[in-house]
Amino acid sequence: MNKNSFFAIEGIDGTGKSTIAKMLEERLGAIKLSRKKSNSLVSKIQELKNNKASEEELHHLYLEALLETSASVEKSLSNNHVVVARWLGTEVAAHKIYATKNGGKAAKIGYKKLGILVPDYVILLTADAEVRKARMAVRGKLGKNDLASLENGCQGWVIKETYKLYKGVIEIDTSKKTPDEVVDAIIAELPCTFTG
Numbered sequence: 001m002n003k004n005s006f007f008a009i010e011g012i013d014g015t016g017k018s019t020i021a022k023m024l025e026e027r028l029g030a031i032k033l034s035r036k037k038s039n040s041l042v043s044k045i046q047e048l049k050n051n052k053a054s055e056e057e058l059h060h061l062y063l064e065a066l067l068e069t070s071a072s073v074e075k076s077l078s079n080n081h082v083v084v085a086r087w088l089g090t091e092v093a094a095h096k097i098y099a100t101k102n103g104g105k106a107a108k109i110g111y112k113k114l115g116i117l118v119p120d121y122v123i124l125l126t127a128d129a130e131v132r133k134a135r136m137a138v139r140g141k142l143g144k145n146d147l148a149s150l151e152n153g154c155q156g157w158v159i160k161e162t163y164k165l166y167k168g169v170i171e172i173d174t175s176k177k178t179p180d181e182v183v184d185a186i187i188a189e190l191p192c193t194f195t196g
Contacts, residue, residue: 004077008087011125012158013149014132016174021085023183030081056107059095070117088116089162101148122166123186128175
């Protein structure tokens, strides 16, 4: 293959983004980058969260983190395929959900003009609310934002924002599929250069 590809796994909390990103990394011989590990803004974001910053302030910082991670992705693409769980579609939708749920308004930003790297492949994972709730409960106590993401319509925002930002989205409902079945479904949607 002449070019390495950038895969973004999008979806609301509990759809399996991290699990599927890790498995896709292994199947494609890719590397998985995490915003938490690949940029310098993580401690500043946590500090703002602890100080109860506005959703808009946090959103701007998350966007900066995506820009910084974009540079890491571009650098890594020279040697490997890259997989990232949670990219711009999920971030934009999360901002709109949490801003609205917390009584505020979502920021109006021209997201496509920010210079955040556009993935070659966008995989949008969906799942029923009860399935997502059970998956999140395994991680521990559900926080305020976890509970907000389970409310009616929230998954629809992620779907809407993802399709607004990207063309050629691969959408997979993970509700009744094992992680292996989800990865198989993704691989089946890719060009034959990925499947041998």
